[in-house]
Each structure stands twice: as C-alpha cells, then as structure tokens.
Amino acid sequence: MHPAPSVIIFSTLSGAGFGLLFFLGLDPDPPRGWVGFTFFAIAYALACGGLFSAFFHLKNKKNAWKSYSQWRTSWLSREAWAAVLALVVMGVFAAGLVFRDTHFAPLGWVGALLSLATVFTTSMIYAQLRAVPRWNQAATPAMFLAYALAGGALLSGRETWSGWLFLLAGAITLWHWWKGDRRFAEVGTTIRSATRLNSGVTLFEAPHTGDNYLTREMVFRIARKHAVKLRVIGLLAASLVPAILVLAPFDLGFAAKHALAGLALLIHLGGVFVTRWLFFAEAEHVVGLYYGAHLDRQAA
Amino acid sequence: MTALPASTNKKLGLVIDLDTCVGCHACVTACKGWNTQNYGAPLSDQDPYGDASGTFLNRIHSYQVEPDQGLAQTIHFPKSCLHCDDAPCVTVCPTGASYKREEDGIVLVNEDACMGCGLCAWACPYGAREVDEAAGIMKKCTLCVDRIYNENLPEEDRVPACVRTCPAGARHFGDLADPDSDVSRLVQARGGVDLMPEQETKPVNKYLPPREKDTLQAPEMSGEEDVLAPFLAPVAEEPKGFLGWLDRTLEKL
Ligand code: SF4
Ligand code: SF4
Ligand code: SF4
Numbered sequence: 088m089h090p091a092p093s094v095i096i097f098s099t100l101s102g103a104g105f106g107l108l109f110f111l112g113l114d115p116d117p118p119r120g121w122v123g124f125t126f127f128a129i130a131y132a133l134a135c136g137g138l139f140s141a142f143f144h145l146k147n148k149k150n151a152w153k154s155y156s157q158w159r160t161s162w163l164s165r166e167a168w169a170a171v172l173a174l175v176v177m178g179v180f181a182a183g184l185v186f187r188d189t190h191f192a193p194l195g196w197v198g199a200l201l202s203l204a205t206v207f208t209t210s211m212i213y214a215q216l217r218a219v220p221r222w223n224q225a226a227t228p229a230m231f232l233a234y235a236l237a238g239g240a241l242l243s244g245r246e247t248w249s250g251w252l253f254l255l256a257g258a259i260t261l262w263h264w265w266k267g268d269r270r271f272a273e274v275g276t277t278i279r280s281a282t283r284l285n286s287g288v289t290l291f292e293a294p295h296t297g298d299n300y301l302t303r304e305m306v307f308r309i310a311r312k313h314a315v316k317l318r319v320i321g322l323l324a325a326s327l328v329p330a331i332l333v334l335a336p337f338d339l340g341f342a343a344k345h346a347l348a349g350l351a352l353l354i355h356l357g358g359v360f361v362t363r364w365l366f367f368a369e370a371e372h373v374v375g376l377y378y379g380a381h382l383d384r385q386a387a
Numbered sequence: 388m389t390a391l392p393a394s395t396n397k398k399l400g401l402v403i404d405l406d407t408c409v410g411c412h413a414c415v416t417a418c419k420g421w422n423t424q425n426y427g428a429p430l431s432d433q434d435p436y437g438d439a440s441g442t443f444l445n446r447i448h449s450y451q452v453e454p455d456q457g458l459a460q461t462i463h464f465p466k467s468c469l470h471c472d473d474a475p476c477v478t479v480c481p482t483g484a485s486y487k488r489e490e491d492g493i494v495l496v497n498e499d500a501c502m503g504c505g506l507c508a509w510a511c512p513y514g515a516r517e518v519d520e521a522a523g524i525m526k527k528c529t530l531c532v533d534r535i536y537n538e539n540l541p542e543e544d545r546v547p548a549c550v551r552t553c554p555a556g557a558r559h560f561g562d563l564a565d566p567d568s569d570v571s572r573l574v575q576a577r578g579g580v581d582l583m584p585e586q587e588t589k590p591v592n593k594y595l596p597p598r599e600k601d602t603l604q605a606p607e608m609s610g611e612e613d614v615l616a617p618f619l620a621p622v623a624e625e626p627k628g629f630l631g632w633l634d635r636t637l638e639k640l
Binding site: 088144146149150153156157159160161162163164167212215217274276280281282286288289290293296297298299300301304305372373374378 | 503
C-alpha cells in the first residue's frame with residue numbers, strides 16, 4: 088500500500104496523544120493548574136495534529152462531517168465518534184483540573200477508555216481489510232494499542248511503565264511481522280484464484296500504458312533488502328533503545344533524567360514512524376495480483 | 388445505509404466470456420464515453436497525451452496461460468465491479484455514500500455524500516473502485532443504471548454500454564437471481580465461476596472460463612504429416628518458366 092505521509096504522521100502522533108490522555112485520565116492524582124495545562128496541551132496538540140493531517144488526506148473534505156453517520160457498520164465512522172467523544176470528555180475533565188482545581192475521577196476514567204477506543208478503532212480500519220492480508224490479523228490492533236500506551240506512558244512521566252511497554256510493543260511488532268509475512272498465503276488469494284485461469288498464469292499486458300489510481304495507491308512494492316534494514320532500524324528505535332534509556336539504573340540528577348527521557352521519546356517516535364511506514368509499504372493488496380505483483384507472497 | 392440488504396430481489400450483473408473476448412478495449416471506451424457524458428462526475432484523464440493516467444470503470448488485462456498440456460494461450464480479461472452480495476466496499480464506508488440497492492443488487496456511490504477517503508477502494512479485492520483525481524470522489528461501475536431503466540432509449544439500448552458495444556458478444560447482462568434467465572443458463576452451461584471466492588465477497592458477476600483450444604499445432608502433433616501435406620508442399624523451390632525468367636531479369640538490373 089502507498090505509504091502516505093499524512094496518514095503515517097496521523098497515526099504516530101495521535102496514537103501518542105491519545106495514549107497520554109489515557110494515563111492522564113486514570114491518574115489518581117493528575118497534574119493541575121499550569122502543569123496540568125501543559126500536559127493536556129501536549130496531548131491535544133498531538134491528538135488533534137494527527138487528526139488534522141488525516142483530514143487533509145481526504146479528497147472531498149466538505150463531506151467529512153457525514154462520516155459520523157455510519158457508526159453501525161464502519162470502523163472509520165466509529166473512529167470519528169470515538170475521537171470527538173474522547174476529546175470532549177477529556178476537555179471537560181482537563182478544564183476542571185486546570186481552572187477549578189477539581190478532580191472528577193469517573194470522568195477521567197470514561198475519557199481514558201474513549202481515548203483507548205479511538206486508537207483501537209483506528210487500528211480496526213486496517214485490521215478489517217481481508218483484501219490486505221498483512222493487516223488482517225489480531226496483531227494489528229495489539230500493535231497500535233501498545234505503541235499508543237508506551238508513548239503515552241513516557242509522555243506522562245511514567246518512565247518504568249514506558250520501558251516495559253516499549254519492550255512489549257517491540258515484541259508485538261515482531262509478532263506482526265512474523266504473522267504478516269505468512270498472511271497472504273494463509274488468505275489463499277493467488278493469481279489463479281483471481282483470474283480462475285489454469286496453472287502458469289502470468290501478466291501478458293497491463294490494461295494501460297500509464298499508471299492509475301489503483302497502481303499508485305495499492306500496488307506499492309518495496310525492495311526486500313531495504314525492508315529488512317528498515318525493520319532493524321525501526322525496532323531498535325521504537326522499542327529497544329528507548330527502553331534501555333528509561334530503564335537503565337543510572338543514578339542521574341533530575342535534569343539529566345529528564346533529558347534522557349526526552350531523548351528516548353524522540354527516538355521512540357522516530358522509530359514508530361519507521362515501523363508505521365513499513366506497515367503501509369510492506370502491505371500487499373490482493374489487487375496487485377492482477378498487475379503481476381506479489382506473486383512471491385501467494386500460496387503455492 | 389451502508390448496512391447491506393439481507394437479500395436483494397434481483398441480482399443484476401454481467402457474465403463475461405473469457406473464451407470470446409478478443410481484448411479490443413471497445414467496452415472500455417464505450418464505458419468511459421457513457422459515464423463521462425451522463426450520470427455523475429465525468430471520468431477525468433490526467434496528462435492524456437503524456438504519462439496518460441485516468442479514471443476507468445472497466446479495464447482489460449491480458450494474461451498468458453501455460454497449461455500443463457498443450458499450447459500457451461493469451462486470455463483477455465475484462466474487469467469491472469462485480470456487484471458483490473457481501474460487498475466489503477459498502478460496509479466500510481463512513482459517510483453512507485456507498486450502498487447496495489435492495490431492488491436489483493446494484494452497488495452504487497452517492498457522489499453527493501462521498502468524502503473521497505478511498506477506504507472502499509482499499510476494501511475491494513478486485514480493484515473496481517477508483518477515486519477520480521479531478522473530482523475527488525469515488526467512481527465505480529454503475530451497471531449503467533441510467534441506461535438499463537431508461538425509457539427514452541430504444542429497447543435494445545437498455546443494457547450496459549459495454550454489453551451493447553462488445554463486437555465479440557463476450558459480455559452478457561441479466562438477472563442472476565433468476566435461474567431461468569439467459570445469463571443464469573449460460574453460467575450453468577459453461578461452468579461460470581466467481582473471482583477470488585476465498586475473499587468471501589459473493590460476486591454477482593460471473594466469468595466463463597476459456598474452452599479447450601484445438602491442438603492441431605501442439606508440440607506432440609508436429610512431426611506427423613498431414614494426409615494433405617503432399618498437395619500443399621511448395622511445387623518449386625526456384626521459380627521456373629516465365630516467373631523464373633522475370634526473376635532472373637529483374638535480378639540483373
Ligand atoms: S467488485 Fe469491489 S467495488 Fe464492486 S461490489 Fe465487489 S467489492 Fe464492491
Ligand atoms: S471514498 Fe466515498 S464512497 Fe468510498 S468509503 Fe470514502 S466516503 Fe465512502
Ligand atoms: S468489447 Fe468485448 S471483446 Fe472487446 S475487450 Fe470488451 S469484452 Fe472483450
């Protein structure tokens with residue numbers, strides 16, 4: 088699938104933003120006043136910045152409001168609802184903390200749940216697609232949730248938590264890759280099932296001389312060599328290096344510890360960006376078979 | 388609206404004969420022509436005389452098939468929306484723009500509601516949906532819904548443009564829910580199949596597999612002389628008589 092930067096930025100940033108909102112909502116003693124304001128401002132900047140970049144991905148923005156109508160069937164519609172509800176509930180919760188110095192805990196719990204639900208609904212947009220076997224697996228929502236929680240934990244200052252969550256997210260990423268490399272064959276779509284022609288089918292001529300929406304959007308191919316390199320870089324940066332930085336038992340001063348946590352966060356977000364890029368770039372849509380692509384992935 | 392109907396009264400669709408399609412692309416042109424001049428946003432082209440990219444609702448792929456036995460074949464393979472019974476493109480749509488009609492099973496996009504997110508095109512395993520770059524909305528085969536019920540057209544024109552135009556008679560239109568319809572009987576007689584059955588979309592459109600080709604020139608036949616061969620063999624290697632004289636004279640010039 089075409090790795091559109093706007094969608095990758097969206098899911099990386101808003102994941103971390105909603106993860107932070109989750110921890111702020113559950114915190115038994117959340118930050119108040121100006122400190123609270125700063126935390127919530129960061130969370131909203133990340134979450135809304137992400138949503139905004141996804142909005143710019145739409146080709147007919149004036150109808151975006153209609154996406155609230157189909158929550159009964161559409162994960163994208165449910166995501167739109169979850170995001171708005173989470174932001175509104177957490178907004179009220181934050182206003183209480185920042186301006187009135189009151190902590191209304193149940194509201195925070197509801198907001199925390201809605202924040203997680205937003206990340207989950209985002210992931211289900213991909214996981215539901217049978218036509219993209221690599222996404223169509225349980226590890227997809229698990230991976231999105233783990234990264235959101237890991238980033239959110241660190242942003243909210245829970246270093247130890249974030250360390251273990253980084254490692255968990257890394258493990259789930261490995262699981263996603265392992266399973267993802269097999270999914271195309273498991274789903275069983277091949278150029279033979281696509282054309283229902285007998286043995287030995289190869290593309291003789293494409294339908295057109297130029298490219299088209301389908302080939303641009305869905306028949307993205309990445310060299311296997313680069314994919315392996317990027318996987319190593321992504322896993323190191325998204326999981327291992329930040330985990331070591333926050334879990335290492337150095338006895339540092341307050342400032343150095345914060346600087347280290349900040350460094351861990353930047354490396355982590357960079358790593359998530361790389362793994363998210365791979366999440367799209369490596370995903371094979373079955374329509375590629377009609378264009379002679381992904382033959383190496385199909386079942387024998 | 389993006390919930391699928393439990394069942395549809397009719398299942399209007401196409402039956403495409405891979406045996407007779409000659410890959411002329413006439414149906415592609417007819418489709419683009421009709422659907423650019425009639426219902427909905429026109430099907431735009433980008434840089435048509437350069438990199439040539441554009442929106443099409445029907446495209447013809449060509450495949451080479453090398454069977455275990457016999458000669459290789461070229462199969463032309465038209466592909467457009469299959470108007471699936473379990474259309475994944477419909478249920479993913481957040482705006483309600485995509486829907487499947489209960490009365491005849493046609494899958495359509497309400498262009499006034501589409502936000503151009505492209506998710507339905509991702510959900511379709513067949514590549515039957517394309518966002519038009521100029522209009523920013525999702526386009527797909529409408530089964531020429533503005534022809535098939537159009538009483539302003541002569542009766543014989545009330546079929547999809549591709550079916551009407553196909554010079555080889557490779558495309559058939561009808562109700563696949565009715566077991567006695569011409570198309571259903573054709574599917575029955577020729578062993579019509581679904582594309583990608585494992586994707587569980589339950590396509591309405593059916594494909595008729597190519598028939599066995601004759602084996603007159605297959606490798607195992609070569610070497611055997613045809614009984615008529617002596618009569619067909621060239622009579623003279625070198626031209627003689629008048630032709631020979633002409634040949635030699637011309638050679639000398
Ligand atoms: S062929 Fe594709 S676009 Fe058409 S109904 Fe089936 S899934 Fe939807
Ligand atoms: S592109 Fe339009 S029709 Fe397709 S899912 Fe999005 S809003 Fe629905
Ligand atoms: S017009 Fe008929 S013969 Fe020509 S490409 Fe289309 S289906 Fe095949």
